[in-house]
Amino acid sequence: MKRGVTLILSLMLALCLVQGAAAADFVDSVADVDPASGDLAPGEQVIVHVIVKLTGSGENTFDTNDELEAYTELVDPEWDYTILVNSQGIPKHTTSRYVRLLGWDLAYPDTNEVSVDYTLVGKVPTVTQTTDVALFRLRQLDANGNIPSGGELLIERTVINPGDVDKIRDLREEQITELRASIDEYTALGVNVAQAEQLFQQADDKIDQSKTASYSQANVLLADAGTLIEQAEASLEDAYAGKLIDDAQLTIDKVNSDITYFINNRSMSGDTRVTAIQNKVALSETQMSQAKDFRDNKDYYQSRLNANEAQLTANEALTMSTELRKNIGEGGLLPDFSGLGTYVIIIVAVVIIAGIGFVVYRRFTKWDELG
Structure with missing residues (x-):
């Protein structure tokens, strides 16, 4: 009995841990792209501006064991990004395809408002066939490289x-x-x-x-x-x-x-x-x-x-x-x-016979009168 109770409690604890790790610690509040719509051509300049708000994990604004990874397939990328704590932060710059932020850099007491402001400028890459290209991808990764539910933001555009x-x-x-x-x-x-x-x-x-x-x-x-x-x-x-x-x-x-x-x-x-x-x-x-x-x-x-x-x-x-x-x-x-056929012929014959009979009758009648 004691082993059964222990097993149930262990399962419940595991479920709680899974649920805690299943939710992402950020939501996007701004996601703009210039050009705003339409397909892109190789060599064309693209500007992406994304702001994500950290929503917290437990008592902190972000899970200290996770990291936030931004990525682009644009050529010659220029990143300007800032971790904003209560609207204050120090801008940073990089030309790497990846921008990785550790959980310790993002984890503040949840009484603070923390967000990350990304501005990316790059050129559309050459492609061998028309395909979709990731202009901006943001993922929350745990220690094992897993992504929690809702832990990825992807902005793609078709490149011609x-x-x-x-x-x-x-x-x-x-x-x-x-x-x-x-x-x-x-x-x-x-x-x-x-x-x-x-x-x-x-x-x-x-x-x-x-x-x-x-x-x-x-x-x-x-x-x-x-x-x-x-x-x-x-x-x-x-x-x-x-x-x-x-x-x-x-x-x-x-x-x-x-x-x-x-x-x-x-x-x-x-x-x-x-x-x-x-x-x-x-x-x-x-x-x-x-x-x-x-x-x-x-x-x-x-x-x-x-x-x-x-x-x-x-x-x-x-x-x-x-x-x-x-x-x-x-x-x-x-x-x-026309079309009455035989009936017409019969009627005509009757009329003719009646006419002849009438003439004969009149003649006989006239002879009788003359004596």
Whole structure:
């Protein structure tokens, strides 16, 4: 029993020690970089200003067994740093990549306010490929080199390899050439390319500007150009799908006009040929609706497929309606009787027979009157 209690107490003590070592003894209160944003190019000067406030460990402002290590990957670093105790301190200077401060230099009674003010000036290193570089890294390290939770502050920035920028520019020039060809092709098809043309010009201007800009600026310009090219390509696809939909709609409207003529002007609402045309145009309208939905969802390929199908179906309906109008003629004031077939023949025969019978009857009646 006594061994069990001892074991539990030992575990609790170990947990307390782990928790005590798990928390960092500093927080950053200032972290500024100049340039403030964007990618960097080799040789570019960078200024980093960081102030960390020591938050304490036990009764001291910092753990005496730990150390505070600042590091940079910048070339030719110039460090100016000051340990401030109640806003007072002596500035120090170094050109090393590392600035290490021992815990004994940072541990003051926790009634004091202690902070460390770092100012770093350096140049961006040359890189063989575009990658992230540590401009400033601050770590709290214990005697074993371990870092407590929250015990690291890292400021990174992407550094551009000039060769990568040149490759991107070559790619953008290929893309802009292909875009020019697509715009010309769609123009020949009667597609409205006004928006794509405007985006093309903006992208082309940015590619030209990148040729005389710094590598970091060129990288931004070329990224913008890539976005504009993508927008122009999407605009072309949208405009092309829209044209196919509009063309099919014109054919559908023509067929519907013929159907209205057959029903209202020629009284052919029950004619099977008119019904067949109505069914055909209804299918075309369904395909048209699907084409519009795909276009709204930016699925331009499928939209074009459905619009083409709608056009083909509408063309078939138009051919049927055109042939029917030709067969029935203009019609004048009389309704069209074509399509009634056998019924018309029977009716005509009955009328003729009735007419002949009436004439014969009148003759016999006249003879009787004459005696």
